[in-house]
Amino acid sequence: MHIAIAGNIGSGKTTLTTLLSKHYGWDTHFEDVEQNPYLNDFYNDMQRWSFNLQIYYLNSRFTQIQEIKENQNTVIQDRTIYEDAYIFAPNLHSMGLMTTRDFENYFSLFNLMESFISAPDLLIYLRASIPTLVSHISDRGREYEESIRIDYLKRLNERYEAWISTYDKGKLMIIDVDENNFKSDAEDLGKIIQGIDAEINGLF
Numbered sequence: 001m002h003i004a005i006a007g008n009i010g011s012g013k014t015t016l017t018t019l020l021s022k023h024y025g026w027d028t029h030f031e032d033v034e035q036n037p038y039l040n041d042f043y044n045d046m047q048r049w050s051f052n053l054q055i056y057y058l059n060s061r062f063t064q065i066q067e068i069k070e071n072q073n074t075v076i077q078d079r080t081i082y083e084d085a086y087i088f089a090p091n092l093h094s095m096g097l098m099t100t101r102d103f104e105n106y107f108s109l110f111n112l113m114e115s116f117i118s119a120p121d122l123l124i125y126l127r128a129s130i131p132t133l134v135s136h137i138s139d140r141g142r143e144y145e146e147s148i149r150i151d152y153l154k155r156l157n158e159r160y161e162a163w164i165s166t167y168d169k170g171k172l173m174i175i176d177v178d179e180n181n182f183k184s185d186a187e188d189l190g191k192i193i194q195g196i197d198a199e200i201n202g203l204f
Contacts, residue, residue, distance in 0.1 A: 001074040001200070002118070006083055006164075007126030007177075008156050009148065010136035015183050016126065016175075016192070017078040023193060029064045029077040043148070050092040051102040057084045058110060065117045080120065082169075085110040087159040095155070119169035122199050124192075127161075128177035130154055171199050 003026065005013045014030060021028045038056050042049040061081040068075045085107065093103040128136075133153050164174070173195055175182075182189040 001122075002068050002077065002120045003074065003122045003124065003196075004077040004080045004120035005124045005126065006080050006160075008128060008133055008153060008160055010133040010140075010153075011126035011128040011177055012136060012183060013078045013126060016124070017076050019182065019189055020193075020196070021076050023189075024074065024076075027071060027073045027075045029068060029075055031079045032060050046092065046095075046097045050098040051106065054084060054089045054092070054098070054106055055109075057088075058106070058113065062113045062117070069118070077120065080123070081110075081113070081117070082119075082163070083160075085114075086163045087156060091152075091155050091159055095152075122171045122173060122196070123167065123169075124173045124175060124196070125160070125164050125167075126175050126177050127164075128157075130157065132178050133157075171202070173199055 003020070005017055007013050017028055017030065020026065036053075036056065038049050038053040042053045058081065061079075061084060064077060065081060068077065089098065089103060089106050089110075092098040093100065098106075130150060130153055134150070137148065164172070175192060175195075180188045180191065182192055
């Protein structure tokens with residue numbers, strides 16, 4: 001079974017992925033932050049590196065999905081290939097940080113890849129307000145994230161909400177991170193686990 005967690009930068013995807021994998025004994029696939037050769041360059045000069053970064057993510061995520069498909073165990077994935085294609089790349093394009101030529105090239109490649117993959121059995125979306133995202137980003141103190149602007153996060157949030165409102169590829173569970181402090185409150189995490197149990201039982 002393939003479970004995936006979606007959400008904006010700082011919404012808590014990695015934290016929840018870790019907590020749920022511990023609870024259920026699921027295998028994990030994390031976003032490749034430390035090994036990503038483009039991330040620092042991208043945050044220093046988004047226009048120059050946006051296409052390179054998005055192609056790197058597309059390739060990385062497609063590879064992950066192939067590995068998940070071959071895995072006999074249940075896997076929980078930190079961020080999906082759909083977020084790259086429907087949120088991050090279009091956002092860069094609309095901000096003038098990726099050319100139309102590059103965006104069209106990118107999206108045709110995504111469409112080809114999508115024809116070879118299946119959607120997650122359950123998608124968990126972490127909805128968070130801008131103040132919550134900013135607080136989380138500040139708490140984890142990643143140097144390259146210090147230059148992320150509020151308007152950038154706001155644009156991403158708007159795209160996330162638009163995407164989720166029409167998501168129909170499989171089961172969907174939405175968690176309001178402003179109201180649920182799963183990182184440090186066991187009771188809040190328990191509520192999420194109860195919800196997942198109900199969804200998973202419906203998958204069989």
